[in-house]
Structures are given as structure tokens and as C-alpha cells.
Amino acid sequence: MSSSAPALSVLDLVPVRTDQTTGQAITASRHLAQLADRRDYRRYWVAEHHNMPAVAATNPPVLIGMLAASTERIRVGSGGVMLPNHAPLVVAEQFALLEAAFPGRIDLGIGRAPGTDPVTSYALRHGAGGVGEDAVTRFPEYVDNIVAMMDRAGVGLSVAGRTHELKATPNATSTAQVWLLGSSDYSARLAAEQGLPYVFAHHFSGQGTADALELYRRNFKPSDVLDAPRTFLTVNAVVAPTAQEAHRMALPNLHMMTNLRTGRPLGPQLLIEEAEVAVADLDPGMLNAMRSRWVIGDPSGAADEVARLAATYAVDEVMIHPVAGAYAGTAPQESPNRDATLELLADSLG
Template sequence: MSVSIALSVLDLVPVRTGQTSAQAMAASLDLARRADDLGYRRYWFAEHHNMPAVASTVPPVLVSAAAARTNRIRVGSGGVMLPNHAPLIVAEQFAALEALAPGRIDLGLGRAPGSDPVITQLLRQSGTTGDVDRFPDNVRDIASLLTAEGATVRFTSGGTYDVHATPAAVGTPELWLLGSSDYSAQLAAALGLPYVFANHFSGDGLERALDLYRSQFQPSETLDAPHTFLTANAVAAASDDEADSRMLPQARMMARLRGNRPLVPLETVEQAAAAEASDGLAGPMLDGIRRRWFIGTGPDVRDRVARFAAAHGVDEVMISPVAAARDTEPLDAASGRIQTLELLAA
């Protein structure tokens, strides 16, 4: 690369046609092991619910499994959708993960629901836990709970009560805020937290969000200067044609999401090519995707990612490897995604 940058991985644990959840998870854990071997900095799991093509519903469980199968790489959430969960539960889960894999745990927090309104309502049946307006307070509570000192509950009637995420913490997960809006950038700046712009989801407003974060940043006990990186969808292959072929199933899924069409498991390369020839589902999106995503041969994608990082002043890019599988590839492996990571790390 022309600029030295760190690479990381964002995994939604894609589920392809005919694949079970167990096989999809096995493929992702194999990908995490390979990322560890290749020198990637982090491996994060997203939180999404009730989607046939996505098995990353419970980041803490997947983080635990990945931590047990890797040696060096940082593992974490990208992110836990905090309004779906009680802050104490999140703090306890990630404090336990930190105890299991000291110095390797990241806790990325987001404010979005990660699903449709019906599932959101089911996830938030616990009452005030699901109050999105309390998101800043809940982030502060988690930050306190994760420390060795813990947090203090103050009763309106007088008196206090000490609360700890674990009885005897000796380390703290690295806390990040995730988002794709001005709100998340400004909150991360106000709290003095590191920030990730979800460019893989929506590149709109990237420059403004980074400017707000950097210009409004307030130093904290854990961070004295702004610290940020970006996410990006990528497919690297031996040829441009192969990269385009492996990109198409994910593009078609995005077209389904944006067009409010019924969701299905991720198509294979061959299924997507046959369907696109008749229904043109992703056709109107393809030019835009080719501009925003990083698709091509290894050297080309590596160079473009490096220039992207340099243009936005970051030293790390988190890749979401969206290369789909072929019909003949094993159901418990992620050959296209592994190829992407290997070519980018070359």
C-alpha cells in the first residue's frame, strides 16, 4: 500500500441458500482464525435480528467463540444495539469477555434497532431499557460499570448502592461508539470516546460526521485526542469479473432491503447471476455500489482502501468482506471472504 494502515474485519455472519446457522457460524469462526493469522487488528460482530441472510444476532456469544479460537486479534461488537438491552447486562457480558480474553475485547455500542419495528418492540418489552432518549446516560453507565471501581446508584430517598459488572475486574474492554449520523459523532466527542462511522451502511454524511467528532472532541480519562476509523464493504478476487460476480448476491440483498421486498437467504454467485438476468433487481444500484464499495483485484482494492484512509485521515479501515460463495463451495466455509482477506493482507 502507498500508505501504512491497519485492517480489521466486520462480520454479519451471512447465511447463504441451503446453509444452516451452525454452518454459517462455523464459516465465520474459520474466517476469524484466518484474520488472526493474517495480522488483522480487530474482528467485530454486528447485531441484527430476524433476517434470513444474517446470523449475527448475539454479538457477545460470537465474540466469546471467536476469542477462544484466536490468539492475538482484538474481538468485539460492531455493535451491540444498546436500546435493545439493559446496560448492566451488556456491562456484565463484556466484563466477563475481558476476563476470558484480557486486553483483546472491544465493546462497540450503537443506537439503531438492528431490525424491523415488530422485532424492536419484542426486544424492548423490558420497559425503560428501550428508551432511546436514555442512550447517552446508558453509555455513561456502562463505562462506569466496566471499571474496577464500578458505578454507584443514588436513591432519591437518600443512600447509595455500589454495582460492579464483575466482582474483581483487572481490565476494561475498549469502548467505542458507532453510528452514521451527526448525533453519534457529537455524542462520542462529548463523552471523549473513540468513534466509528458506519460507512459500509451509508456513506452519506461521512465528512461532516468526522469533522463534528474531531472539532467537538472533549478529552476524557481514557482518551486524550480523537480516535476514529471507518468501515467499508469490499470484495477482492483474482480478476475484476470474479469480484463483480461475488459482489452481486450482496448487492441484490441490499436492493431487497431498500425496496422493502421480502428477505431471503443470501444467494450464491450462480443463483444471483441467473436471477439478475431475468429480474434486474440490483441493476439500478450497481453503478453506485461500484463507486462506494471496494471491488476488484487485490492490488487495486488495497490501493483504493489506502487512499480512502488517507483522504479521511484514519490509520485503520474495518472491512466487511461481502464476497458471496459459489454453489460448489463447502457450506461450512467462506472461500470468497477468506480470499478477500488474504488478497488485502498480501
């Protein structure tokens, strides 16, 4: 990779196609992570979404353990753990163990959104003894607690007039790197106030990125964790030998995201041939607006667009969410078009 090109990373939702089981989708993502590792991508993050037929990324710590064990040097992390769904101590313990097993390779990206629909959110936070909406209002406190509990010193918990030592792991020698994630200015302000690295969900929103990053940089306060603002950009991308083919490969994910945003029923991700039929029923204006915010093209054009985005938002790293669909007849345990997106970008930006 040339010194002027941005570093590349990967975001993965572990998509499940109509021709795949959950296990086959996980195998395809494991292969994708190994490819990213070989091609010198900087980090590989997995999301947290629940009760979605097309997404197998329900449990970031479990996936991170599998992917870190299957790779050698790439940083593996969460993009992100949706903190209101979990007790802070549990998150701290999970990522302290991952960091102990794979030192210097674990990122803990933390978000405030539920990552699911209201009914599933209720089941996560209340039906299983969760902490409910209180966790949303106490989000800044819980972030502080996680950072402190993963540290070797731990924290002191005051109960009934006595201070009890609380640690996420008995003897930490390093800690996972904590990032705050968001699609509004809330997490930008909090990350700046706490001196933490921050990522805006450009791949999901596509709007407000410049304002959120400027707010974060302007208000950043140095901390023991970080002495200067640190951020990167996330983008949806499909790269193929020709731009025409890339646009065709983008159709399954465009179909899924349009259904999500319009409240239509969700199912497994369609194959390309299925999506070509299904998109005829969708609003072309919404499809085109969404498509315009993605990187879709041939290797040269896509690389130029990634470099332009990095320059526009003044970042030295771009996290690629490879959203290329698969053709009918693709081996279920493989995702060759997602693989090709990473390979072609790495070649063109190298």
C-alpha cells in the same frame, strides 16, 4: 504490513447462504476470524441484527466469546451492541466477563439503532420486559453507566435515599474498550462530548462520512478514556484475482442490500449463480450506485482503493466487511471467497 499502509480489521455479519445452516455459517466465520488472526488483522467485530434470514449475528457477546476462544491475539468486539435493546447492566456484565477471560482483546462497540424491523424491535424491547423508547432518549446516560460499571470502582446507585454499590464484575483488572458507532452525526457529537473513540458506518451509508468525522474531530474533548480523537473507516469489499471475478462475487450481497433498501422480501443470501439470475429484476441504477461505494477489484486495484480511502478520511485503520458470495458446490461450512478477500488484501498491503 508497511508503515504507510493502513492497519486492517474485519467486520462480520455472519452471513447465511441458501446452502447453509446457522451452525455452518458460524463455522465459516470462525475460520475467517482465525485467518484474520494469522494475517495480523487488528480487530474482528461482529454485528447485531435480528430476524434476518441471511444474518446469524444476533448476539454479539455469544459470538465474541466463541471467536476470542478460537483466536490468539486479535481484538474481538461488537460492531455493535444495539444498546436500546438491552439493559445497560447486562451489557456491562457481559463485556466485563469477556474482558476478564480475554484481557486486552475485547472491544465494546455501541450503537443506538434497533438493528431490526419495528415488530422485532417491539419484541426485543417490550415483549420480553425491555425498556422501550426510553432507552433511546437516555442513550447518553446509559453509555456513561456501562463505562462506569465495567470499571473496578463501579458506580453508586441512589435508591430510596441510600447509595448502593453497583459493579459489572467483582474485581476487574482491565476493561473492554468502548467505541460509539453511528450512521448520522448524533453519535459523532456524543463521542466527541464524552471523549470516546468513534466509528461512522461508511460501509452501510457511504454518505456523510467526511462531515461526521470532521464534526467528531473538531468537537472532541479529552477524557480519562482517550486524550485525542480516534476513529477508523469501515468498507464493504470483494477482492478476487481479477476485477471481473470480484464483481461477479459481489452480486449476492448487492442483491440482498437492494432488497433490504427497497422493502422486498428477504431470504438467505443467494449463491453467485442464483444472484446472476435474480439481479435482472432489480433497478440497475441502484445496483450501480451501491457498487460504486464498495471496494471491488483485483488485489492491486483494491489495495490502492483501500489506501486512497484511508488517506481521504485521514485514518490509519480500515475495517473490511468481506461481502464476497460463494459459488454453487462450495462446502457449506466454508466461505472461500470471503477468506480470499482478506488474504489478497493482506498480501497487497503488506
